[in-house]
Amino acid sequence: MCSGNRNGGVILKKSNIFSAIGSVMVIMIASRLLALFSSQVYMSVFGTDSVYINIYSYAINIPNIIFTSIGTALSTVVIPIYVGHKAVGEGEKAKKFADNIISVSMVLTLILVILGMCISPLLVKFTGFAKESQTRIYAIKALMIVMPVMFFYALNYIFQGMLQSDGQYRLPAFVSVPSSIVVILYVLFLSSRFGVTGLLYASLFGLSLQALILIPPLYKNGYRYKIRLKLKDADIINAAKMAVPVLIGVGAYQLNMLFNSTMIARYDKSMVTILTFVQNITIQMVLAFVYSITAVIYPRLSESYAKGDISSYKETLGGILKNVSIMLIPITFGYISVREPLLNLLVAWGKVSTQSVKKAEIFLSFYAIGILGIGLKEILDRALYSIKNTRISAVNGFVIMFVNIALSIILMSYIGAYGIPLAYSIASLTGVANLLWQLKRKIGSFANGLLSEILKSLLIALVMWLLVFLIQNVLGLYLTGNNLLIRILKLGIPAGLGAVIYIVIGYFAKLSFIRDFLDKLLKRKKEEK
Secondary structure, eight states: OEEEOTTSOEEEOGGGHHHHHHHHHHHHHHHHHHHHHHHHHHHHHHOSSOHHHHHHHHHHHHHHHHHHHHHHHHHHHHHHHHHHHHHTTOHHHHHHHHHHHHHHHHHHHHHHHHHHHHHHHHHHHTSGGGGSHHHHHHHHHHHHHHTTHHHHHHHHHHHHHHHHHTTOOHHHHHTHHHHHHHHHHHHHHTHHHHHHHHHHHHHHHHHHHHHHTTHHHHHHTTOOOOOOOOTTOHHHHHHHHHHHHHHHHHHHHHHHHHHHHHHHHHHOGGGHHHHHHHHIIIIIHHHHHHHHHHHHHHHHHHHHHHTTOHHHHHHHHHHHHHHHHHHHHHHHHHHHHTHHHHHHHHTOSTTOOHHHHHHHHHHHHHHHTTHHHHHHHHHHHHHHHHTTOOHHHHHHHHHHHHHHHHHHHHHHHHHGGGHHHHHHHHHHHHHHHHHHHHHHHHHOSOSTTHHHHHHHHHHHHHHHHHHHHHHHHHHHHHOOSOSHHHHHHHHHHHHHHHHHHHHHHHHHTTOHHHHHHHHHHHHHHHHHO
8 A cells, every 4th residue: 555765754555545445434334333332332321311420421532532632733733744754764872762752742731730630620510510529520530530541542552653654554543442342341241330430431441442453563674663752853843833822723623622611511410421422432433534535645745845746736726625525414414314213213312301302302402503514624634734834723723612602602602502502503614714825825726626516416415415304204104113224224224225316416517526436446347358
C-alpha cells in the first residue's frame, strides 16, 4: 500500500488511496458497531432510567470531552513534524521528537488528571445529580474514577500519529475494539456482583488498552522510547506554536459537547444515557467514517503542500469533499427514515422503556440534520492544518460554540431537551459554511462543482426517503410481531432498498462518486470475464 521514498519517507501511491481508505473505513466502522453493541449490552442490563447508569454515561463522557481538544492538537502536530523529518532522511530526529513529545505529554496529562479530579465536585454541581446528597457523592466518585483515562488518551493520539506517518492505518483504526470487549465481558460475567461502579473501572481499564495495544507495532517498527524532556527543543517549540490555535479551536468545539452533556443532565438526568447512545450512533459513527478518510488523506495533503504541489492538493481535497458529501447526505435521510426500526433493534431490549426509545427517535432525527456539517468540518480542518494554518479553525470553533449555545437556550424554551441536538446540528452546518468560505479566501477556488453535487444528492435522497416511507408502510401490513427476526427485517429491507434506490438514481443522475465507482466495478467484471 505504501512505499518508501529515497529519503526515507512514506508515500501513499495515488492508485491505492481509496483502497487504503476503504480498508480503514471497514475496520473503524466495525469497531464503532462493536462499541454500540457494548452500549446496548449494558443498557439492557442496567436500563436507561436508573440514575446510576446515567451518572456512568455522564462521567465516562467528561474526560473524553475535556481531552479531545488536546488529543486533536497532539495528532495534528505530530504527523507534519514526524513525517517532515522522515521525508528528508532524518529518522533519528523523528525518534527524538517522538521521545520528547511523549514525555511532555505524559507530564502535562498527569497534571490534567489531577486537575480533573479536583474540579469533579464543581462539574457535578451544574447537573441534576447534585440535587440529592447520595447521587451527588456518587457522581463525584464516578468522575474521579475515570479521570486517569486522559493519560492513556494522550499516548493513544501520539502513537496513532506515529503509525499513520509510517503508512500503517489499520491498527490505529482498531484501537476501540479491546475496550468494547472488556465492557461486554464485564457486563456478562461480573455486573451482577459489582454493578455500575465495576462498570466504571472496567471502562477505565478497557480505554487504557487503546494506547497499550499500539506499543508492539511501534516496537516492531524499530521505535524505542527514551526519556527526553527538552521544552526548548526547536521541534517542541514549533509543535506548541501549531498546537495552541488547534487547542483553542477544538476546545471551543468540545465545549459544545460539555455544554450539551451538562444541560441534558440538568434538564432531565434520566435522558443522559439515551442522549449519549444517540450521539454514538450518529456523531461518533459519522466521525469514524470521516476519520478513516482523514487518517489517509491528512499526511498526503501535508506532503503535497510541503512540495508546493497546490494543484494536487486542491484536486485531492475537492474530490474527497464531493465523495464524502455524496455519501453523508443519504446517511442523513436514512437515519431519519429508519429511526424507529433502527432504535427498536438496537435499544428496545431488557430494562429499556418504550418512552426512552421514543425520546431517542427524536434525538436521532435532530442530530441527523447536522451529519453533513459534522463530517465536512473534520476534513476542512485537516485541510487547513496541512497548510499550517490553524487560526481559521480556531476562530471557527468559537463561531460554532456561540451558535450552539445561543440556539440551545432559545430552542429549549420551545421544545425542551430536544433543542440541544437541533442547535448542535445547525451550529455544525454554520461552521462548515464558514470554513468553505475561509479556505477559498486562503487558497483560491477549489472543489468546483461541490454545491451542484450537494444539491443533486439532496434531491435524490429526498426521493429515496419518500420511497422508503412507502416501503415501510407496506411492510407494516405483512411483518407483525416484535421478535429479533421481525426487527431485523423491518430495518434491513427498507434500509437496503433505500441504498439501492439512491445508488441507481445517483448513477443515472451522474453523481461523480457513484458513477466512477460503478463504472470501474463493471469494467473490472468485464475484464474478469
